[in-house]
Amino acid sequence: MDLMMPVMDGLEATRNIRKRDQETGNRNIIIGLTANTYDADRDKCLKEGMDEYMSKPFDIDVFKEIIAQFDFQIN
Numbered sequence: 001m002d003l004m005m006p007v008m009d010g011l012e013a014t015r016n017i018r019k020r021d022q023e024t025g026n027r028n029i030i031i032g033l034t035a036n037t038y039d040a041d042r043d044k045c046l047k048e049g050m051d052e053y054m055s056k057p058f059d060i061d062v063f064k065e066i067i068a069q070f071d072f073q074i075n
Contacts, residue, residue: 003034018049
């Protein structure tokens with residue numbers, strides 16, 4: 001989830017997804033992605049309902065490590 005989307009930022013989108021998750025009983029995994037690297041940004045993402053956070057530039061190995069926390073298999 002990009003935090004700096006133009007119409008709806010990633011935090012608002014996450015809140016909307018979490019609201020829908022509560023209604024459906026599903027749980028979508030949301031990983032925040034931003035160019036900012038402040039600790040407060042990660043805390044804010046997690047507080048708003050994201051499952052994890054990573055900074056740009058996108059690193060596929062970091063992404064795989066994060067996904068592994070959720071028991072997904074990546075080929």
